[in-house]
Structure formats: C-alpha cells, structure tokens
Amino acid sequence: MKYFFIPGRNYDLSKAELISVVSSNIPSVHNFEFKPDYIVLDSKETPDAIARLFNRLGGFISCGVRYDDIDLILDEVGDRTKITFGLSIYTDKASKYSKSNIKDVLEQVKDLLKSRGVSSRYVIPNGLLLDSAQVIHNKILEKGFEIVIFDYEGKQFYGKTLAVQDINRFATVEYDKPYTNKEMGVLPAKLATIMVNLLGLKIGETIWDPFCGSGTIPLVALMNGYNVIGSDIDPEAVAGTKKNIEWLAADNKLNSVGVNIFQFDVLNPDSRTVRDLRRTTIKGVVCEPFMGPPQFKPLSQAKANKLLVGVEEMYKKLFETLEHIKLTDFKAVIVIPSYKTHNGWLTLSLNSIVSKKWRVDSNLVERDLHWKRSNSIIKRNIFVLSKKI
Numbered sequence: 437m438k439y440f441f442i443p444g445r446n447y448d449l450s451k452a453e454l455i456s457v458v459s460s461n462i463p464s465v466h467n468f469e470f471k472p473d474y475i476v477l478d479s480k481e482t483p484d485a486i487a488r489l490f491n492r493l494g495g496f497i498s499c500g501v502r503y504d505d506i507d508l509i510l511d512e513v514g515d516r517t518k519i520t521f522g523l524s525i526y527t528d529k530a531s532k533y534s535k536s537n538i539k540d541v542l543e544q545v546k547d548l549l550k551s552r553g554v555s556s557r558y559v560i561p562n563g564l565l566l567d568s569a570q571v572i573h574n575k576i577l578e579k580g581f582e583i584v585i586f587d588y589e590g591k592q593f594y595g596k597t598l599a600v601q602d603i604n605r606f607a608t609v610e611y612d613k614p615y616t617n618k619e620m621g622v623l624p625a626k627l628a629t630i631m632v633n634l635l636g637l638k639i640g641e642t643i644w645d646p647f648c649g650s651g652t653i654p655l656v657a658l659m660n661g662y663n664v665i666g667s668d669i670d671p672e673a674v675a676g677t678k679k680n681i682e683w684l685a686a687d688n689k690l691n692s693v694g695v696n697i698f699q700f701d702v703l704n705p706d707s708r709t710v711r712d713l714r715r716t717t718i719k720g721v722v723c724e725p726f727m728g729p730p731q732f733k734p735l736s737q738a739k740a741n742k743l744l745v746g747v748e749e750m751y752k753k754l755f756e757t758l759e760h761i762k763l764t765d766f767k768a769v770i771v772i773p774s775y776k777t778h779n780g781w782l783t784l785s786l787n788s789i790v791s792k793k794w795r796v797d798s799n800l801v802e803r804d805l806h807w808k809r810s811n812s813i814i815k816r817n818i819f820v821l822s823k824k825i
C-alpha cells in the first residue's frame with residue numbers, strides 16, 4: 437500500500453525523522469519516494485499501524501493512503517448515510533484552482549455521494565489546504581473523510597487522510613506545564629519530538645537529557661514510550677522537570693514510567709554520578725545546552741563568540757563523559773546554535789566538540805539539518821552522531 441506524508445516547514449529534518457522512525461518500527465521491506473511537497477512510503481503495514489506511527493512524529497502535518505481514483509475513496513463510505521468531508525490540494529499549479537473551482541469539486545463529490553444515498557456537508561479549505569484545526573474541529577476524519585488531490589506536472593493522484601498532527605499535544609507540553617523558565621530558553625515540543633525520533637530507538641529504551649531545563653525532551657520522550665534520565669546543574673530545573681512529569685502523568689499522557697531526574701554539572705562531572713550512569717542502559721543522548729538568554733536583535737561578534745565558547749566547553753565535557761561511560765551502540769542528537777551577528781552568522785565546527793570516535797549519521801542525513809523560525813536571531817543546527825564501534 438502507498439502512504440503519503442506531508443512534512444512541516446523544515447523538510448530535511450522531517451525527512452530524516454521519518455526515515456529514522458520507519459526503519460526502527462517497520463521491520464518489513466519498505467520504499468520511499470521523496471518529493472519536494474510530500475513523501476510516499478510503500479509499505480505492507482496496515483493503515484492503523486501507519487496512523488500510530490504518524491502519531492509519534494513531530495515534523496509532519498498529515499498522512500494518508502494514496503489512491504489512483506477518487507471513486508475508490510467514495511467506495512469506503514460503506515453503509516453510512518450522513519458524512520462530513522473536506523478537500524486539500526497540493527499542486528505545482530496553484531493558479532489552476534480558484535475558489536470557485538474548489539467549490540465545484542466539493543459539489544461534484546457531494547453529488548456523487550448523493551447518488552449513492554449518502555447525505556453530506558463539506559468544509560471549504562482556507563486557500564488550497566484544510567488546516568489541522570479545521571480537520572480536528574469539524575471531526576472530519578471521524579464523521580467522514582478528507583480527500584487530498586496531488587496535481588504535479590500535469591498528473592493527478594488522490595489521497596485519503598489517515599491522521600493529522602495533534603496540535604494540542606505539542607501546545608500542552610509547551611504552554612500548560614506548571615514549571616517553565618523562559619530565561620533559559622525552551623525547546624519547541626515539535627523539535628524535541630523530532631530530535632528524540634532521530635535517535636531511532638526501540639520503545640522502552642533509555643534516553644538521557646543532560647540539560648533538561650523544564651523537561652521538554654523528557655516529557656516528549658516519555659509520551660512516546662521511552663525511559664528517561666534527565667539532569668541539570670540547576671536544582672530549580674530538576675525540581676521543575678519532576679513537577680512537569682508528575683503533572684503529565686496525572687493527566688494519563690505518559691506511555692512510559694522509567695524516570696530518573698537529578699542534579700548534575702556537565703562541566704564538573706562527579707565520579708559517583710558517572711559511575712551510576714555507567715550502570716544504566718542509556719542508548720542515546722538528546723539535548724540542547726544553555727545558548728544564552730532569548731535574543732531579539734543581532735549580536736555583536738564578541739558576544740556571539742562568548743556564547744559559542746560556553747557551548748563548546750559544555751559539549752567537549754559532555755562527550756568526554758560519554759566516552760568515559762563506555763557506551764557502545766550509542767547515538768547523540770544535539771543542537772549547536774548559530775547566532776546572527778552584525779557581520780553575518782557565527783557557529784561552531786563539530787570537530788571542535790567531538791573526537792574522531794563520533795561520526796555524523798549519513799544514513800539519515802544528506803544535508804545539514806536546521807530548525808529556524810523566520811526572523812529569529814538564533815538558528816538551531818541539529819546533528820545526529822553515532823559512536824564508532
């Protein structure tokens with residue numbers, strides 16, 4: 437069966453995330469087709485299994501089943517007599533689809549349904565696409581279906597949406613948790629999810645975030661069924677992360693219960709904690725270090741360099757500790773910042789942080805991965821590193 441996936445704004449990150457999650461969760465043979473606006477996955481897995489896999493992702497807007505003919509989608513209405521449906525159009529010729537054209541297509545589908553004895557109402561997209569909020573709010577997937585038209589290079593095929601991104605899930609982690617510390621910088625929950633997924637671990641394996649802050653990485657990792665070790669130099673962050681995990685657990689949103697959060701200074705690793713870490717079964721590190729307070733205008737070169745020296749020092753020490761823990765079969769997904777200065781962007785070289793024992797995971801990454809919000813002063817560069825055995 438062919439499935440389509442619609443990536444979010446950072447295509448290369450989303451692509452790497454999907455490759456990672458599919459290869460660690462789908463044992464059977466599968467193939468990808470990568471297009472600029474969508475990705476097709478050819479897999480023997482059932483639509484339910486693909487929807488479950490989709491719900492683990494942070495970098496995708498929707499996914500669905502691909503069809504060659506729109507009638508095949510209508511055949512699946514079965515014996516329902518009343519439905520709600522919607523339409524989204526992905527195309528390289530947007531001018532072909534005016535508002536009235538879109539309404540005509542919706543009316544045609546409504547007529548086809550009527551001829552099959554099904555009464556229906558439709559939701560008109562904003563522009564060419566229904567957004568996740570429209571799909572969720574109108575219960576389109578529960579009460580009917582969303583048809584997706586793919587129209588590229590003069591050829592059309594169709595899709596039926598299986599799942600859309602649960603925006604509330606990310607908003608809850610970002611805005612509703614009891615403890616937050618904006619001065620320290622908080623990782624977006626979608627990016628934290630993508631980073632956890634880039635490790636490509638099996639459910640139940642253990643992840644360590646050594647700069648846990650308010651606990652975004654531990655929270656999303658626990659929600660996806662991983663066990664978590666979290667640490668921070670700041671006792672307030674340690675207590676806050678614990679509080680946030682308890683809050684999420686009380687809401688029954690956690691799929692895992694293996695949690696250990698404690699105080700640890702990466703720059704001065706105490707031998708007792710390092711010994712304890714050696715006894716754990718950590719399979720990967722996911723983290724973002726302190727990158728300075730939020731910035732609203734370009735920095736001076738001196739200030740950016742000072743912040744970068746801090747990040748460099750922190751990572752050098754962290755990777756020394758990781759080597760000391762003697763982990764094998766191990767991965768790290770880390771953020772290295774770039775700062776916008778009056779003289780252009782400044783960043784660090786990976787070689788200044790990690791020894792030759794580490795390599796960038798080339799199975800996942802063809803190009804450098806970035807997460808940048810428009811007009812932001814700090815750009816996050818994401819690196820997926822494996823330890824050579």
Ligand SMILES: C[S@@+](CC[C@H](N)C(=O)[O-])C[C@H]1O[C@@H](n2cnc3c(N)ncnc32)[C@H](O)[C@@H]1O
Nearest residue numbers: 622623647649650651652669670701702725726
């Ligand atoms: C950018 S914040 C992490 C934010 C976190 N990912 C979140 O979303 O809330 C960086 C964290 O690194 C911690 N930190 C700074 N220096 C440290 C050190 N030497 N060892 C361990 N943690 C440190 C800070 O206390 C801060 O909580």
